[in-house]
Amino acid sequence: MNALSEQILSELRHLLIEMSDGGSVGPSVYDTARALQYHGNVTGRQEAYAWLIAQQQADGGWGSADFPLFRHAPTWAALLTLQRADPLPGAADAVQAATRFLERQPDPYAHSVPEDAPIGAELILPQLCGEAASLLGGVGFPRHPALLPLRQACLVKLGAVATLPSGHPLLHSWEAWGTSPTTACPDDDGSIGISPAATAAWRAHAVTDGSTPQVGRTDAYLQAASRATRSGIEGVVPNVWPINVFEPCWSLYTLHLAGLFAHPAFADAVRVIVAQLDARMGVRGLGPALHFAADADDTSVALCVLRLAGREPPVDALRDFEVGELFVTFPGERNASVSTNIHALHALRLLGKPAAGTSAYVEANRNPHGLWDNEKWHVSWLYPTAHAVAALAQGKPQWRDERALAALLQAQRDDGGWGAGRASSFEETAYALFALHVMDGSEEPTGRRRIAQAVARALEWMLARHVEHALPQTSLWIGKELYCPTRVVRVAELAGLWLALRWGRRVLAEGAGAAP
DSSP, rough: OHHHHHHHHHHHHHHHHHHTSOOOOOBBBHHHHHHHHOOOOGGGGGHHHHHHHHHHOSSSOSSSSHHHHHHHOOOOOOOOHHOOOTTTTTTHHHHHHHHHHHSSSSSSSSSSOOOTTTTTTHHHHHHHHHHHHHHHTTTTOOGGGGGGHHHHHHHHHHHTOOOOTOOOOGGGGGGGOOOGGOOOOTTTTOOBTHHHHHHHHHHHHHHHTOOOOOOOHHHHHHHHHHTTTTOOOTTBBBSSSSOOOOHHHHHHHHHTTTTTTTTGGGGHHHHHHHHHHHHOOOOOOOOSTTTTTOOOOHHHHHHHHHHHTOOOGGGGGGGGEEETTEESSSSSSSOOOOHHHHHHHHHHHHHHHOOHHHHHHHHHHHOOTSSSOSSSBBBTTHHHHHHHHEEEEEOTTOOOOOOHHHHHHTTEEEEEEOOOSSHHHHHHHHHHHHHHHHHHHHOOOOHHHHHHHHHOOOHHHHHHHOOOTOOOOOOEEEESSEHHHHHHHHHHHHHHHHHHHHHHHHHHHHHHHHHH
């Protein structure tokens, strides 16, 4: 076990040191399909087309069957792209299967828009649906009527603006509304809105219009984004890139949840990341990437990390996102994010600032079991629950929540793991352990024994599945479709396993119920 702990610490340190390359994000069906559509030359991207076809599920759709709300965008995009690639092996069969899948699917946007709808759904899905209707007839396809007035209202606003500033949030979905390259300009990394799909679309319009001076920069960006997937296939791209603020922020925050933030094995790597964040943090806050708009979520987690490192960051960086006693992720967003407010609460408490209204909002946004499952940036309830427990307990040593603890223990699967879908996942099991780690600190002996038993079962499940330097595959983060920020997830997996190992050693040494 000691050797495994050292291996985990070594891998975590290596991951932190790597976080200077823009970030690591798993491949995206939606963005790859859109990029292929705009690339045009089928023969030059045959391997990417083969990858796209290989991702199709047995039922004809793309994306996890566990989370049907997030399957429409990748399935529409893949269908439309493969419909133009008939000569390729498997393309025609994939189109037929996808058509049948879409005809059978209930429309989640028939009457209203779900709270956890994918990013840009109101712009992207009506556009894809309209394109499919003109190409394929559209008979029986979902029409997404509840999204149409939202799309129209957004287009009216966009029509009143000649050019959006670099990094504006709406540029992330430029492929769904942009028609002229003059409405946007590549940022310093060569991207349009840190989106491969938007960048590929803008590049195609720029080439058509003869506006080519910046095309070379977009090409370089798309190549770099493709490398970030670690797929080894040219043309396979991620859902979002770069994530050079989000990735290090969430990774260090996760280390804190596991009690690893100040571990001497990471001191040098943490010092470098914290110095960069400190230099970049201003009164306007931070976004997921250096050249993207600031938001309350990234700003809050960055504030947490800086304060945990002993810095005195500017709490005023959150003020632009304050609406009453709540925080919006981006100004003008359709609905508030629970996890954004959880992170804002955690930051405010770490900084010693009043947060009664935000705390009340976080407490109120639970399900009847006492857990948090109404989240717009992550599909699993275990993510906001782990973070909420940490935020609510911050600065309150005697904080207890028997209802959430009982529900969390009850949700453990027979195999020892946790998961929101049909199977347990390593990432979600780690989140459960982070929450239990906080709860254990203020529990009575009986409760601590129950927690220790759950942790022992989780450790057994994790040990059976741990592989050194494995690349996470499960997509649980909400973008235009579900995606996987691979380093962020790997840090969570390793930190959870390390926590369970250390917990087990303490239980053996001190008797059942001891905590790390």
